[in-house]
Amino acid sequence: MxxxxxxxxxxxxxxxxxxxxxxxxxxxxxxxxxxxxxxxxxxxxxxxxxxxxxxxxxxxxxxxxxxxxxxxxxxxxxxxxxxxxxxxxxxxxxxxxxxxxxxxxxxxxxxxxxxxxxxxxxxxxxxxxxxxxxxxxxxxxxxxxxxxxxxxxxxxxxxxxxxxxxxxxxxxxxxxxxxxxxxxxxxxxxxxxxxxxxxxxxxxxxxxxxxxxxxxPLQMIGPFMLGHLRNTLRRVGYGYLLRGFSVASVELLLGALLLPAGAVFGACQWWLSVETGVPATAGTVMAAALPVIIGTQMLLSWLNFDVASEPRQPVHMLLAGVQQHRSNTGADA
Structure with a gap:
């Protein structure tokens, strides 16, 4: 080598x-x-x-x-x-x-x-x-x-x-x-x-x-957006669901579920109140707000974990050892 x-x-x-x-x-x-x-x-x-x-x-x-x-x-x-x-x-x-x-x-x-x-x-x-x-x-x-x-x-x-x-x-x-x-x-x-x-x-x-x-630049907006979306889904899916499942994975899953669910439920109830002229009850408002609040907090917690998980230890020395082993193994074969 x-x-x-x-x-x-x-x-x-x-x-x-x-x-x-x-x-x-x-x-x-x-x-x-x-x-x-x-x-x-x-x-x-x-x-x-x-x-x-x-x-x-x-x-x-x-x-x-x-x-x-x-x-x-x-x-x-x-x-x-x-x-x-x-x-x-x-x-x-x-x-x-x-x-x-x-x-x-x-x-x-x-x-x-x-x-x-x-x-x-x-x-x-x-x-x-x-x-x-x-x-x-x-x-x-x-x-x-x-x-x-x-x-x-x-x-x-x-x-x-x-x-x-x-x-x-x-x-x-x-x-x-x-x-x-x-x-x-x-x-x-x-x-x-x-x-x-x-x-x-x-x-x-x-x-x-x-x-x-x-x-x-204007022609590149679409391809760049699609490329980043694809890589985000690949990185998050592989990193938090396959390679390493942790509390952050649970926060991500629950946050991604609760936030849109609460937003959709709240929007539907607001539209219903507009159509009927009947104000939403306090319970209905809380049922919509709590998932949004909790979901937002969970996503922010996951984001904090993701930021802290950025690689800190150089890997090229480790890779050099692995590649040297592969080379030696191939030579011996």
Missing amino acids: IAPRGIAVVIPSYRVSSQLLPLIEQIGPEVEWIFVIDDACPEQSGEQVKQRCTDPRVQVVTHECNGGVGAAVLTGYRHALTTEAAVIVKLDGDGQMDPALLRRFASPLLAGQADYAKGNRFHRIGFVRGMPWLRLAGNAALSFMTKLSSGYWQIADPTNGYTAIRRELVQELDMERIATRYFFESDLLFHLNQARAVVVDVPMRARYADENSSLR
């Missing part, structure tokens, strides 16, 4: 040919391998890198068909696993991510303090200056949905693509089940939570220049 060391960088490339070469030139000597993934770029950015880049660390991989940013990153992960890289950092090719921050992202992973690091452009008020208002509003809304669907309540800026991951977690991921387009970063967080990985935010300042984004 390869002894992990060093840092590899993965750069998905699609319509960023003018920014790609300057970005590569800024990557410092702390990085030993650079993988440029040409995701069927119509500008043939990968070919331009092959012809004009003399950096021996750079390898270009070309997709015959466009698979999306997630597919490009996963391809880069697979190639990085063939090296001795302990940490794999993903940089977008559009120049928004400062390569000077690479050490900041890799350090907590190399020090064994975390399994995955991601950028946070909202760490300080001053960081958001210059950020387009549409992205600012969209990220604020997506943050809460991602917290609920992933279980990482202490993170922000979930769609930030400046990330670093331990190789052990990459080996553990079921890559075929991870979203390959714009939902990639959010879906990856869900899968990392299933592996109980420790995720940390890394403060960074956003950089916006003349790059063009192919993201259409």
Whole structure:
């Protein structure tokens, strides 16, 4: 089994040919391998890198068909696993991510303090200056949905693509089940939570220049909402009903039953009072209010438990031992 060391960088490339070469030139000597993934770029950015880049660390991989940013990153992960890289950092090719921050992202992973690091452009008020208002509003809304669907309540800026991951977690991921387009970063967080990985935010300042984004926010609202709803149901159902049944599971089930039942009963009784002109009795009001109050309290108690259950202990060392055992067992066989 390869002894992990060093840092590899993965750069998905699609319509960023003018920014790609300057970005590569800024990557410092702390990085030993650079993988440029040409995701069927119509500008043939990968070919331009092959012809004009003399950096021996750079390898270009070309997709015959466009698979999306997630597919490009996963391809880069697979190639990085063939090296001795302990940490794999993903940089977008559009120049928004400062390569000077690479050490900041890799350090907590190399020090064994975390399994995955991601950028946070909202760490300080001053960081958001210059950020387009549409992205600012969209990220604020997506943050809460991602917290609920992933279980990482202490993170922000979930769609930030400046990330670093331990190789052990990459080996553990079921890559075929991870979203390959714009939902990639959010879906990856869900899968990392299933592996109980420790995720940390890394403060960074956003950089916006003349790059063009192919993201259409209004077209993405529906798919993002459905993706978060699916992951929330999967995480809650598996985590509280199958993997670990606890008092929090009972609170969740009763709260999810009592709150809507009381609300529906109260609404029906209110409508009946309007239609008949007969005020509801105190008993009827209490019969509607109590399930709502108790259900709300139970859901809040479950939410408090869920927030406190965020992974705290890095798992990559444990996974490394498991993967070493699998390798040895396979070799013995």
